[in-house]
Amino acid sequence: MRDAPKVFSIPAGAPFLDVLADAFLTGRLAPLPEPRDDPLALANATILLPTRRAVRALRERLVERLGADAAILPDIRPIGDASEEDHLLDPSAETVADRLALPPAIGRLPRQLALTQLTLAWGRAIRGDSSLLDIHEGEQLLIPASAADAARLAGDLARLMDDVETATDAGAGRDPWTEIQKLAPEDHAGYFQITLDFLKIAFEAWPKYLSDNGVVDPAVRRDHLIRAEAARLERMAARGPVIAAGSTGSIPATAELLKTIAHLPNGAVVLPALDRDLDADGFAAIGGVDTPARAFGHPQFGLKQLIAALGITREDVVPLGAVPEALALRARLATEALRPAETTDAWAMFRAAGPDIRAVDDALADAGLIVAHNEQEEAVAIAIAIREAVEQPDARVALVTPDRTLARRVAAELGRWGLAIDDSAGARLxxxxxxxxxxxxxxxxxxxxxxxxxxxxxxxxxxxxxxxxxxxxxxxxxxxxxxxxxxxxxxxxxxxxxxxxxxxxxxxxxxxx
Incomplete structure (x- = not known):
């Protein structure tokens, strides 16, 4: 019989890696061999994190806390990067036959070039099809007129293919491309028919190309390796603690791996910032596994799907770490601001029974709002705020943004003052x-x-x-x-x-x- 799942959560506002390192070294996540100060005590432990940057940062935290002259750290690996397959699987448990069970992944550049060639060939075929000669000008925009257009369309198609592959649950028994073909009935406009014909590259021409060349898409190989690791952990008793931390299980294969680790006798899963302040009605309104379209944009949607897949409820998740009162109140305000629309009537009760206005002011004392007229003004304002912050002793500042253009603008502005930044996304070649x-x-x-x-x-x-x-x-x-x-x-x-x-x-x- 499988063990009851062991799932923890570190709240928003708490230093995630610091709390994780302390909980791991104290044996709260999983029992560690005695004595704890033995340099070899942690060697058999495995910690899985979402990114390589998190791996490096956790190693630093563990070294700081151990304070020993020498120690063998746990095996810390990333599971969020398809290019990290050599670090995902345990080499001691994998045979050559296992490695060759699936063809190698196609490289990013060969994939882009191959999709561009297929897109060009499709465009020539469409323009030579007499049944589509009367297409309207707007419908012609999808048909590549040059190699540059084909490369752009191929890039969009590659991203769509990755998204479909990532979101597809292998155990669901449903082919997403079959469902897509039903979206444009024959009586719809010609544009939809052309779009559907273009997508045939993904579910007809591309699989044939991969088969002929003996390769697979990177996302397919990534999911295969993750599921193989889950099967290995379930089949074999791990030599030491196995902990997965920071992942939300947005990829179905990763969710399967987390479920396996949570049920291991010496395994544990640590979730990032599961909201425990939202009331039961509000959390239920977010939606679940059976209603994925409902409140899909809520930040807790993925975590709710994951804990449901793990076979537990929110109350079964054990909290780790403490948050200062001001940060806890700020998190509570964010919870109320993002409450699902169906339960916003609870705002009145929160205002009546909630904290006084002075506590709210204290919680938001160092939070600000900048209304910029353009991107350059926004970048300058952020750069000034960062410069003022780093003037404080032992200050650590981070800019979190998905906008790479904004990040480069801020970096350029900081360069005026001789401030160099460590860009986790790297620099464009x-x-x-x-x-x-x-x-x-x-x-x-x-x-x-x-x-x-x-x-x-x-x-x-x-x-x-x-x-x-x-x-x-x-x-x-x-x-x-x-x-x-x-x-x-x-x-x-x-x-x-x-x-x-x-x-x-x-x-x-x-x-x-």
Missing amino acids: DLLPEGIFARLVGEALVADTDPAALLAVLKHPSAVFGMGRAECRKAARILELAVFRGRRGDCGLAGLAEALAAAREEAGGGAAR
């Missing part, structure tokens, strides 16, 4: 000097007769072409003065040598010097 140089080289090759494109490459700091940097700069200036200055040469890259020789002859050899 096309904005780095190396990426800019590669892009300029590509543009010069495409724009064969454009002097500006060629000179942009030659004058880039990374361009040396086997020469010294100063020598290369001198050669670029000679080429500009002799061949391009005052004229727009149409000789192309292949004719540069002849054009330079003609310029040398015209100048009487002066250009060569």
Whole structure:
């Protein structure tokens, strides 16, 4: 018989990794071998976190708390990144046959190029179909007119395919693509028929391409590996504690893994910020597994689905960590503000029995609202707030935003004051000097007769072409003065040598010097 699930939750406002590290080291999540100060006591434990950044941060927290000269830390791995398959499975429990049970995942670039080719072929077929020659101008927008259009559509299609694969429950027995084909009956507008025909690339042409090339989509392999890990943990008794923390189980395969870990004799699941302040009626109104369309946008929707899948109720979740009174009140205000519309009548009771206005003011004392007229003003305001905050001793500041453009604007503004930031999303390659140089080289090759494109490459700091940097700069200036200055040469890259020789002859050899 499986053990009762052991599920914990760290409330919003509490330092998640700090609380997790303390609960783990004190044995509250799962029993640890004695003595606790043995450097080898934690070696057999496994902790699964959503991201690689969380893995690095938890290692730092554990090292700080152990304070030993040397210790073997638990096996801490990410489960939210499909590229981390080598760290997901336990190498000691996996055979070569297990690794080869599923073909390798197709790379991101080959996938994009292959989908672009399929999209181009589909566009040519659609334009040659006489039954669709009378399509309206708006319906033609979906049909790629160039390779660039095909690449854009292929990128959108790839994201849709990943979303469908991620949200599909393998045990449900329903094919999402079959359901999609029912969305556009034949009596609907031609645009819907063209859209449905375009989606055939995903559920007809793409599976054939994958089969012919012996590869699978990254999301498919990720889900396969996660389910294989869940099956392994259920089949084999783990050598030490197994703890999964921070995941909401939004991927069905991950939810299966969390359910398996929660029922292990030495397993535990730690949820992030499960709302325990919302009353029962409000929590019930969020919706559940059987009504996924209801209140889908509520931030607690995913957690409610997960605890239902784990076979427990909200009352069965054990709270961990303490929150300062001001932060607890702020979280309660957020709970009431996000209450489902069906239960907003409870606002009157909260106001009547809730905290006085002074407590609310204290809870929101350091919270602010900025109304910006444009993106630049928004970035400047955020940068100023960050600069003021870091002036405090031992200050730690984080900007959390899904808007990458805003993040880059803020980083640029902070750079004016010499403040460097650690961007967890990394830097775009096309904005780095190396990426800019590669892009300029590509543009010069495409724009064969454009002097500006060629000179942009030659004058880039990374361009040396086997020469010294100063020598290369001198050669670029000679080429500009002799061949391009005052004229727009149409000789192309292949004719540069002849054009330079003609310029040398015209100048009487002066250009060569």
